[in-house]
Amino acid sequence: MPALMIQGCGSNVGKSLLVAGLCRAARRRGISVAPFKPQNMSNNAAVTADGGEIGRAQALQALASGIVPHTDMNPVLLKPETDTGAQVVVCGRRLATVRARDYAALKPQLLTAVLDSFGRLRAAHDLVIVEGAGSPAEVNLRKGDIANMGFARAAGVPVVLAGDIDRGGVIAQVVGTQAVLDPLDAEMVEGFLINKFRGDPTLFDDGYRLIEARTGWRGFGVLPYFADAAKLPAEDALDLRSASSGGPTRVACLVLSRIANFDDLDPLAQEPSVGLTMVRAGQPIPGDTDLVILPGSKSTRGDLAFLRGQGWDVDLAAHVRRGGHVLGICGGYQMLGRTISDPEGIEGAAGETPGLGLLEVDTVMTPDKRLTRTRAVHAATGTPMEGYEIHIGRTGGRDTGRPFAHVDGKPEGAVSADGRISGSYLHGMFAGDAFRAAYLAALGGTSATSYGAGVEATLDALADHMERHLDIPGLLALAR
Known part of the structure; x- marks a missing residue:
């Protein structure tokens, strides 16, 4: 079954919201769609119908998809307890509390759980939209990676890279990511999009064409800032x-x-x-x-x-x-x-x-x-x-x-x-x-x-917003 992965040039570039909007857009096309995030780090968790816990963003994405949240949607959840240690939740259940430097030793066994969960979602749905974590440009963490390119290559899922223009330097974000990626990882990237633009998007036309020329990647659009994002449950404490x-x-x-x-x-x-x-x-x-x-x-x-x-x-x-x-x-x-x-x-x-x-x-x-x-x-x-x-x-x-x-x-x-x-x-x-x-x-x-009705209306507005400014048919066609 088809799948598509949204990775970011950095943390908090809007990946979770992009996946939620894509899930709602796919659902409105009559596609059975499910969200997936191999590895998440958040202390904002949701309890699933099967009695486990997943990141709050995946629960929101499940709502956007019109399905019940399940532990398969986020098989590895890291819940920071100190500056150097986190509780590791696997398939909805606490596995251990480990220091950051010791977590790498767990990753090989966690990849199996990640791929098993992904396989079950693919078997149950027409489309799976995957969210990366952090950035694939963190190549110092590439060995044993299960969150970005390590997962994409293991599962054979095409990638679209999202850049955040709101924080500045978006050209360097996208071009620089390609520059540091392993060539085989870079081959997984099918294109890019620009998120959180404020003002007249046409003012970025030259920058957009420059990114296309420098990377050879296809652009899928420039998405203006979605102000109503604050009406949706946030997962990152930075969004408070x-x-x-x-x-x-x-x-x-x-x-x-x-x-x-x-x-x-x-x-x-x-x-x-x-x-x-x-x-x-x-x-x-x-x-x-x-x-x-x-x-x-x-x-x-x-x-x-x-x-x-x-x-x-x-x-x-x-x-x-x-x-x-x-x-x-x-x-x-x-x-x-x-x-x-x-x-x-x-x-x-x-x-x-x-x-x-x-x-x-x-x-x-x-x-x-x-x-x-x-x-x-x-x-x-x-x-x-x-x-x-x-x-x-x-x-x-x-x-x-x-x-x-x-x-x-x-x-x-x-x-x-x-x-x-x-x-x-x-x-x-x-x-x-x-x-x-x-x-x-x-x-x-x-x-x-009416809080629930407001969340549903905001998810529809998000999908409408993305339909107006991004090549949604082109993005969905990438899934293979």
């Missing part, structure tokens, strides 16, 4: 905006050093009545905040130390004294308790860390990882809600007697005696329109959006 314009309900989210599953905030960011501030290192929590959210983290104890290092614990205490509300999600929930114990050193050095003490609960990290999609009922409002759990650790204590929600009649999460401090393991809760409206109403706010 500092704030939404919003309205009178003031929400602040702490940008932890290992923030995870931060797309939990996307539905709130798009509410006209909500002013969402992403509080970054060195910034205080705004004094007019109604709700502070402690998000998920890939390194809970490490990020708790980071939180204290910013003085946010002092800000939180003042916020609570003023009568403000606090919501901890997953790792943020664990931080709100009295203690976090990691006796086996699963997330770092073994030991115990005092929590913020805002909830009467304690957490113990355990080797088993809970991965499940969940339907629940919000205890305070009785509103049905949906979400997913993706965490290690078990939390218990007196405040769990006042649960945040009920799952199959069983308590989930915890709420303080005064009802202003809450914690839950449920990611994705704000994507549900009914729950989001009920939660905001309890804060004195309102909801005026």
